[in-house]
Amino acid sequence: MKLPGLKLPGLPKPDARDKARRNGARPAGNRPRGRTPFNLRGRLTLVCGTLALCSVALLARALDLQVIDKEFYQQQGAARFLREIPIATSRGMITDRNGEPLAVSSPVESIWANPQELLKSQARLPQLADALGMDRDELQRRLSQRAGKEFVYLKRRINPDEAKAILALEIPGVASQREYRRFYPQGEAVAHVLGFTNVDDRGQEGLELAFDDWLRGTPGAKRVIRDRRGRIVENVDLVRAAQPGRDLALSIDRRIQYLAHRELRTAINETGASSGSAVVLDVATGEVLAMVNLPTFNPNAVGTSPRDAHRNRAVTDLLEPGSTMKPLTVAAGLEAGVIRNDSLFNTHPGWIPNGRYRTTDTHNYGVLDTTGVIRKSSNIGAAMIAKRLSDAQFDAFMRRLGYGKVTGSGFPGEAAGLFPTPDRWSGTTKQTMSYGYGLNATPLQIAVAYAALGNGGLLHQPSFVKGQHAPARRVLDPNIAKDVLHMMQTVTEPGGTATQAAIPGYHVAGKTGTSRKASAGGYSRRYIGYFAGLVPVDKPRFSMVVAVNDPDPSRKGYYGGLVSAPVFRNVMEGALRLMDVSPDNLDAWLAAQAEAEAKRLKASGHALPAEAAATVAAPATGAVP
């Protein structure tokens, strides 16, 4: 393009008209001028050109900002004001099988401050310290130490109402932040099963850990515009909706759990034992109705308890099952056909050799039948049965019942137990294992095996979640299971080893166990007292195992029948009532009632007590089918 001004300098042709005009403008005469002629066009052109160049530069810059580097600048701008902030979400609730809350997340507030801002308003610090319940000097010190920082917690996890009161003071630089805290209203009774969470509300132990993914919500995100001081000016967009954690209904029954906890605690206190566990299973489904351990801890203040107390002993601790193995040995013998219900065993003289060692009974029981072996808990009887079984038969049977294998309950840290394979057995191993030594099992494993006996030979994988169970596996012929159950019933009847486990109105099948604890170089004079049982015998509902570890022999003794059986009776009596299980032994109940009635009438001095007793007893006897 040709600028018009450019050709002006090349046109210095003064024509006549031009001259005349100039002369007209200067009437004072033709004065000579010494300077170069004034070039208006040239100057205008220069100014316009410069301005044009400027605007071109501006345009170019604008183009650069708006089009070429647009992305970069927009990002930078957004980074300063647009923020994606997380939407906090709460952890799901854990309830028992009846919907009673066992673990609830509740919001709490944490008060924090920006020291840089807060230190500017020194005058208000005393007021803040009072509101926080802090020492004034201490607050001052804490802020001064972090004067260069922008964030300091003043008080964590406090009641929202309290936080609101502090914020209402409107002290600059003080703000609150919502956090969630887990509360366990049932306290220590359910502590081991539930486990606990850490400061970030993540599961650390127990079912809180096992079901962390299920319980934990996914925090959402939203985009907001914030001003320079970080206040939210506008909610722009929802990036991700928060996904609150899902609730979890456990198979635990709070009432049975509490009952078991209370009774176990009483037993531990009375016997001076160091620890103990109890497990209650629903026979028909394998659901865990209660699982308690002692010592326990307060899950609402985890830090204050020793780590040792955090362990869920019922699934993590390996114990020698002792005589609780005997019914299983008998079942194995019956299944293999090497013994019959009426087989006889001569246990005279109360011991038999076992390699270099001896297998002994506490007394010389003489000749026992199969039932007698269980009723009297004869080690020799069990050893004789095992002798007739091949290694492979014994091994396969116990493995089928879940020994030496994790039960699959999904509890974190569950132990598999120790059940060596036959190639590692020595000459004495099978005989020793037949009465429960030389192998290890958790109380839960014993409860599962017993539940299979009570369930007609169908073994259920134990489960902690209500309504969630895998199909049962047949491990034993139903008839054999029933026979063994009836043999175990004699244990709690007069003449058995656990008369203290008898429950009025119900037939109880059970087995005591007293195992000496292995220690370096042999077995020590320390014991574990067991009771494992099933009620009611007619159609078992519950399978329960009680293990009392290291009772003080000088107090109440150490036999399972003395230390553990009462726990079993008290818990099962309550559980049967709570679950509305109808009695299967009404006659005994009616007889006891008649007896008590007679006693009462006698005591109150009614005429002819004998006659009164007879009339009361009459309907009872008449009711006997």
Place this chain on the structure above:
Amino acid sequence: MNRYVILAVLVIANVATALLVVRDRHQHRLAFFALTKLEKARDELNIEFGRLQLEQATWAESNRVDQVARARLGMVFPRTEDIVVLRR
């Protein structure tokens, strides 16, 4: 002539849709604001519910019920002889 008509129509359409975008964006913000408010209200209610459940569970704690029943109300567990069995 024809080209100008098309151009005019396109320009008008352009302006109209631009205005619609503005309106929709505004409505989106209003709706999002309402949503946030409702969600906040929902969360508050949930939180309140959780707190009440917690409170209820604390009052209904087995140990406490046990002690109140025994100590304050003087209740006892019925002994076997206190239970009357009825047969139909």
